[in-house]
């Protein structure tokens with residue numbers, strides 16, 4: 001049995017959850033569910049990032065304390081993830097006592113190892129990013145991410161001596177060619193390191209909304225130095241070495257492309273400086289764009305996952321986000337795109353297959369479907385191919401490819417149905433065989449699509465009469481043709497995905 005520790009970035013609570021946040025969380029969820037089906041021991045972590053200037057400012061504009069504001073907003077994320085069927089094992093909040101403890105002991109270890117020093121600092125600072133930028137990094141004097149003016153900030157800070165870590169980081173990249181994926185993002189991080197690393201400030205005196213620095217009470221830790229450590233807090237760094245050693249460094253961090261520098265340069269360097277291994281793997285995904293632009297509060301183009309779920313249902317939202325935008329690339333979100341995939345892939349291809357097969361079994365076979373050890377050759381081969389393609393797709397962080405493979409199988413099943421025309425056949429063993437093969441395909445494809453559409457998959461199993469829940473099934477054994485030697489008690493119900501109009 002393998003272990004699979006997967007994380008999302010923790011989300012700032014200055015803002016309500018939008019589908020960009022949902023996108024990475026769904027990808028992590030689907031990966032976690034796939035690994036659970038494989039029988040792996042899984043730990044899936046997400047949470048909220050609650051300190052820093054940005055959150056403190058957002059609280060002030062709402063006449064709340066930062067803690068009150070964080071409590072309300074963190075709850076919004078929890079509720080949104082519940083609605084989206086996110087199966088996280090833990091939800092970390094950076095304002096929790098356990099996190100304060102871990103941040104303090106982790107950064108104390110770095111300090112004790114000599115990688116932190118006090119120095120004056122003045123620089124151009126973007127509050128939205130919570131980071132300093134060099135003049136060269138600014139775009140026409142503006143923040144390169146938010147395209148808005150940056151201020152000047154002056155402080156005496158503790159600095160993490162990143163400049164002393166270049167050699168070790170380059171060696172790590174050299175020795176672990178798949179630590180950062182995809183390759184284009186690995187190259188981006190590498191060129192950042194090769195371009196020369198500067199020490200960065202890890203404390204602030206200008207605000208008090210943060211974790212106090214244990215060796216100097218005038219300072220709190222800078223929000224990024226605090227936030228990255230969440231990945232260690234949840235696995236008991238410094239408090240339970242069994243737990244920690246079980247999961248670290250065997251982690252897969254999923255992150256958006258705008259936070260490469262923090263995760264692929266700062267974070268491994270901080271781990272090395274504290275005397276622990278850097279993370280095993282970081283997978284960088286692109287952005288969901290709306291009208292060609294990244295969603296952001298300033299552009300007022302954020303789409304709430306809650307509104308979409310109201311409209312389309314949870315599984316359709318999960319499906320569209322994971323099929324429509326390959327993890328790694330940028331992709332446009334549009335209502336029209338979602339509607340069109342909903343009608344073609346879900347209502348037509350999958351929904352019709354299920355309706356036609358269950359209706360035929362109830363109308364012509366007294367609602368009992370039979371399984372046969374030897375299936376139709378095109379369908380058996382289709383299943384084998386889909387299982388194999390799903391396995392490689394999930395291994396390579398490519399949910400869209402896993403879904404492509406399942407929809408190819410659905411296409412094959414619909415094509416076989418068309419050519420065999422069971423609606424013209426009289427009741428009897430030939431008809432039982434044709435429909436039994438289709439039920440077997442439905443059983444297996446529901447299993448394969450469960451990581452992305454858990455509710456619909458379980459409903460397919462229920463309607464075709466398979467006992468139990470898919471979460472208790474195991475791959476690959478339960479995806480073997482004929483592994484359920486049962487008579488299916490089939491129910492024909494309304495459309496799984498009713499067709500929709502604009």
Ligand code: MSP
Nearest residue numbers: 009010011012020024049227228255256287288295
């Ligand atoms: N709090 C930091 C992360 C700290 S992790 C130690 C942060 N938070 S964030 O809320 O601004 O964004 C977190 C992540 O949300 C991004 O890295 C990305 O995974 C996801 N997304 C936010 N907007 C997005 C899109 N428009 N599209 C896709 N993902 C996006 O950065």
